[in-house]
Amino acid sequence: MSNAVPEIRIIDVVDVASFGLLPPCADPGFDHRTCDYWEDADRGSKAARLAWLEPGAGSSARVPRRPVLFGDDDDPPFAAPLENPFARPTDAASRPFNPLLRGEAPVVDNPFVPPPRARPLAGAGVPRKLGLLDRGRVAFGSYAKVVLIDDQPVAYAQFGPLSAYPRALRLRELYPQLPDAPLPAVITCIATTPAARGAGHARRLVAAICADLGERGFAAVEAYPQAGARPDATSAATPEFWVGCGFRVAVDDERFPVVRRELE
Numbered sequence: 001m002s003n004a005v006p007e008i009r010i011i012d013v014v015d016v017a018s019f020g021l022l023p024p025c026a027d028p029g030f031d032h033r034t035c036d037y038w039e040d041a042d043r044g045s046k047a048a049r050l051a052w053l054e055p056g057a058g059s060s061a062r063v064p065r066r067p068v069l070f071g072d073d074d075d076p077p078f079a080a081p082l083e084n085p086f087a088r089p090t091d092a093a094s095r096p097f098n099p100l101l102r103g104e105a106p107v108v109d110n111p112f113v114p115p116p117r118a119r120p121l122a123g124a125g126v127p128r129k130l131g132l133l134d135r136g137r138v139a140f141g142s143y144a145k146v147v148l149i150d151d152q153p154v155a156y157a158q159f160g161p162l163s164a165y166p167r168a169l170r171l172r173e174l175y176p177q178l179p180d181a182p183l184p185a186v187i188t189c190i191a192t193t194p195a196a197r198g199a200g201h202a203r204r205l206v207a208a209i210c211a212d213l214g215e216r217g218f219a220a221v222e223a224y225p226q227a228g229a230r231p232d233a234t235s236a237a238t239p240e241f242w243v244g245c246g247f248r249v250a251v252d253d254e255r256f257p258v259v260r261r262e263l264e
Helices: 126-136 166-173 201-214 239-242
Strands: 008-012 145-147 152-161 187-194 220-223 250-251 258-262
Touching: 008 201, 145 201, 152 201, 187 201, 201 220, 201 239, 239 250, 239 258
Parallel strands: 187 220
Antiparallel strands: 008 145, 145 152, 152 187, 220 258, 250 258
């Protein structure tokens, strides 16, 4: 009989390899790997869509344009990342043109022409859901984490800035009593595999996410559970779960309450 202590790791979902570690949903009709319920407030779905798991699948599908907040990763309409034309050049090839110099002028960047927009960090041709998770990573960081026990995935959570999830923004509009400032980060999904339930993995994952979000500068985090839902039928857990994780009930709605936790 082995008394070895299992190795517990929490990893960020940042590439195809880590995306492949997302555990299956308890209800086979749902799939974390193809869910765009929170990203698309009008037509988002939690349904399992196996075709979306193929490399590049769904890349031509409509990706919802989300509201933009200052400092977010998507630029406002008609805007582009700007370079500082007065910054000191970092190499000889980028030196400003000097008309008094003899010889061929070096190629210079035009500060008034938007530079090429960087591709998603996960690369081109990835499953659509990974592309959604990767949209804000340059400015924000990862949007999902997985708990591994001896390298086996047992729990998953998706989170991010409020502006990344239009359905959360729409839900908050129903509750004017929620504070407008500071705007929170949100945890949209939390799930544990049926075999791993009851061992505290989901709570451990929430604690890691809250610590991470606090380090990223967020002052609060919210979640939007469904009261009375079966464990297999919800991806947002129950109000009781969140209260056990240090959240308070900010909106005590009989079906769709809002829980909130202030971060240190």
